[in-house]
Amino acid sequence: MGGLSLAARELGMRIAVGADINTQAGRTFSKNFPEAEFIEGSIRSPKVLQRCFELLKPQIEAPPPSIILSGPPCQGFSLAGSRNPADPRNRILAAVARAIARLNPHCALIENVSMVLAKTHANRLDGFREILAATGYFMESIVVDARDFGVAQRRKRAFLLVTNRKLDTEHLQDRLNQLQQPELTVKEALVGLPSPPIRPDDYSDEETYGDFPNHLAMRHSEAVMKKIAGLEPGMGPMSYRKLHAAQPAKTLFSGHRAPPAHFHEPRSITVREAARLQGFPDCFRIYGSFAEQMQQVTNAVPPPLTIAVLTVLLELAGIPAPMYA
Secondary structure, eight states, rough: HHHHHHHHHHHOOOOOEEEEEEHHHHHHHHHHHSEEEEEOOOTTTTHHHHHHHHHHSSSSSSOOOOOOEEOOOOOTTTSSSSOOOOOOGGGGHHHHHHHHHHHHEEEEEEEEEEEGGGGHHHHHHHHHHHHHTEEEEEEEEEEGGGGTOOOSSEEEEEEEEEEOOOHHHHHHHHHHHTTOOOOOHHHHTTOOOOOOOOOOOTTOOTTTOSSTTTBOOOOOHHHHHHHHHHHTOOOOTTTTTOTTTTTBBBBOOOSSSSSSSSSSSBOOOOOOHHHHHHHHOTTOOSSSSSHHHHHHHHHHHHHHHHHHHHHHHHTTTTSSSOOOO
């Protein structure tokens, strides 16, 4: 929905184009990045790639540097997903490499779950590297935890850094270590958010419903509320695991009946609270049904984490900031 793009904009970049097959993610992206063009379609599509090429094609003699940012589907690699090496979604990783080769950016940053680097998926990663090497690119991989970069969530992710010069991995890690921030707890991340109203039956994602967009509670039965109230902090089933106020949240992900439970109130967290735990500002609006909004948020890349990794990538690629992409 634009976590990578938001981080890039925070670093002074201009967002030119975004592509995804998810209609509601496209709405969220378009609303938050009105300056960019959104293309609904797969990066595997020649038409999608051609339009990206047209939008990124230099129109002046000395064009600014360009960057490709990508968060391909992770479900085929994730411990919370299929973990199937043959999952067709895994093929999009190679499609991203071909897109980089076609669009010829100055550098690229690709995010995925840490399991993408497991031996089980080595053939996918080798293929990715080979496609890039054929066009003169180098690729280095790192695994970082969002909790170390100002995100109130334990979320280990792999980043693939693509450049036209070989990177010094030791220097890369040293610079990332220098950008680490103090741990942020759930309570600190959610401070200032009032108790949310119940989501109305005639809900419209164009309405704000109070001072904070996307801050509406699910309607729980008395039995469910009692069940949540009886949970110990940090405990409970996957569908209603209660957050611990004094700790970062565990990794947020979609696909279960409900998001985590609030640490103090007997209810599931709201989309806005989930966005806070991912490091999104309150001005970032999310669109679609409640389930679609929560899926977008939990699948997103935390912007504070991306800012750190992207900052180091720009430095090592020799691109001054602010720049444009």
